[in-house]
Amino acid sequence: MTTAIHLVKGREKSLRRQHPWVFSGGIQKVKGKPALGETVDVFSADGQWLARGAYSPNSQIRVRIWTFNQDEAIDEAFFIRRIEQARQLRNMLAARDGLTGYRLIAAESDLLPGITIDKYDNFLVCQLLSAGADAQRDNLVAALRHCFPECSIYERSDVSVRKKEGLKQVTGVLHGEEPPARVMIEENGVKIAVDITGGHKTGFYLDQRDSREAAVKYVDGKRVLNCFCYTGGFGLYALKGNASEVINVDVSEPALETARFNAEANGFDLNKAQFVNADVFQLLRDYRDRGEQFDVVIMDPPKFAESKNQLQGACRGYKDINMLAMQILKPGGTLLTYSCSGLMDANLFQKIIADAALDAGRRAQFIERFSQAADHPFDSAYPEGFYLKGFACHVI
Numbered sequence: 001m002t003t004a005i006h007l008v009k010g011r012e013k014s015l016r017r018q019h020p021w022v023f024s025g026g027i028q029k030v031k032g033k034p035a036l037g038e039t040v041d042v043f044s045a046d047g048q049w050l051a052r053g054a055y056s057p058n059s060q061i062r063v064r065i066w067t068f069n070q071d072e073a074i075d076e077a078f079f080i081r082r083i084e085q086a087r088q089l090r091n092m093l094a095a096r097d098g099l100t101g102y103r104l105i106a107a108e109s110d111l112l113p114g115i116t117i118d119k120y121d122n123f124l125v126c127q128l129l130s131a132g133a134d135a136q137r138d139n140l141v142a143a144l145r146h147c148f149p150e151c152s153i154y155e156r157s158d159v160s161v162r163k164k165e166g167l168k169q170v171t172g173v174l175h176g177e178e179p180p181a182r183v184m185i186e187e188n189g190v191k192i193a194v195d196i197t198g199g200h201k202t203g204f205y206l207d208q209r210d211s212r213e214a215a216v217k218y219v220d221g222k223r224v225l226n227c228f229c230y231t232g233g234f235g236l237y238a239l240k241g242n243a244s245e246v247i248n249v250d251v252s253e254p255a256l257e258t259a260r261f262n263a264e265a266n267g268f269d270l271n272k273a274q275f276v277n278a279d280v281f282q283l284l285r286d287y288r289d290r291g292e293q294f295d296v297v298i299m300d301p302p303k304f305a306e307s308k309n310q311l312q313g314a315c316r317g318y319k320d321i322n323m324l325a326m327q328i329l330k331p332g333g334t335l336l337t338y339s340c341s342g343l344m345d346a347n348l349f350q351k352i353i354a355d356a357a358l359d360a361g362r363r364a365q366f367i368e369r370f371s372q373a374a375d376h377p378f379d380s381a382y383p384e385g386f387y388l389k390g391f392a393c394h395v396i
Contacts, residue, residue, distance in 0.1 A: 003038065003055070004030075005029075005040050007045055020053075038054070040055045051065045052074065054132020058165055066113070086105055090375055101187060103376050104118065118202040118206060123183055124151045125153075126153065131166060152177045152179070153176060154179055181195065188213050191265045206376070215238065221243070238296075239272060248276065250276075251278065257275075294329060296336065322337055337393065339390070342384065353366075365396070369392075370390035371388055
């Protein structure tokens with residue numbers, strides 16, 4: 001008999017709206033002794049069946065919901081159905097945008113909580129972030145092999161959030177071949193090398209694809225500063241858009257080496273590109289103090305807020321870098337600025353940029369909004385899936 005979770009009276013409302021989380025404070029009693037990641041049925045206080053999900057005794061999110069269909073078992077066939085459903089959207093996007101790299105599964109937003117899967121050419125890279133995802137590894141791999149028999153499967157579950165779920169960090173081959181040092185993908189006609197085993201996240205930031213393409217229209221003939229460039233994504237599109245000069249800045253020398261490789265692989269003029277190994281905060285101050293000016297500054301920093309208690313510090317960090325960016329922009333220049341912190345509300349981010357403009361002694365006119373690429377959807381029942389926001393600002 002399946003172990004069961006019974007909710008506190010009134011706490012079933014979110015599940016009736018098909019939100020996929022049950023928090024520890026919403027549980028009245030646990031029937032049986034469910035193991036880490038075990039599938040459990042969830043009932044309302046008056047005994048009505050609500051959902052079926054994965055139990056995580058160490059997390060504040062105590063149950064992550066797999067299904068709201070009482071007749072649906074959580075087995076290999078379940079994962080095949082979910083993957084094929086997600087694949088329909090990605091096939092359309094891949095054909096439209098010329099993609100050989102994209103997000104296949106966006107966790108809760110694709111009704112597979114705690115599971116992120118990116119496809120890079122013929123490699124599927126999995127991050128299993130929850131106890132339930134970890135417990136279903138075998139069923140998931142079998143389903144991926146069924147749906148993508150031509151692909152090798154690699155795991156990158158080397159993220160600190162697993163500790164909250166009572167899990168260790170794990171990496172390695174799940175099926176097929178070990179990835180090479182660089183896997184080449186293509187998006188919007190731009191070639192990009194991905195380091196699957198050692199790169200950030202699963203190897204690349206696929207979610208900024210639409211923003212990278214949108215940046216092209218701002219850079220023609222312009223001097224561009226690309227901050228936190230990683231492997232050069234925005235810089236490649238700036239070169240594609242005929243920028244007169246692109247300065248790529250990152251604290252990681254290996255990332256810059258890949259950025260240079262990517263520029264060469266696309267046949268771009270390397271005389272127009274620089275690759276600067278430096279701390280962005282310090283370099284911006286140095287540029288300001290010596291009077292350097294740019295036509296376009298691209299500001300795509302890593303996540304500043306991992307938890308609510310880090311949000312105030314994140315606000316200060318975002319304000320600081322955007323203030324410095326505006327101080328080195330020529331009058332009439334363009335600031336392309338982004339936040340990938342899910343806890344950073346879009347309105348709050350806009351207010352931070354406005355405050356940064358005041359401190360910089362400049363005015364910023366918001367002329368375009370950005371969000372995560374379409375292969376990173378957010379489900380109607382899961383607004384938390386919206387995390388990436390950005391603005392194009394005309395700075396005067």
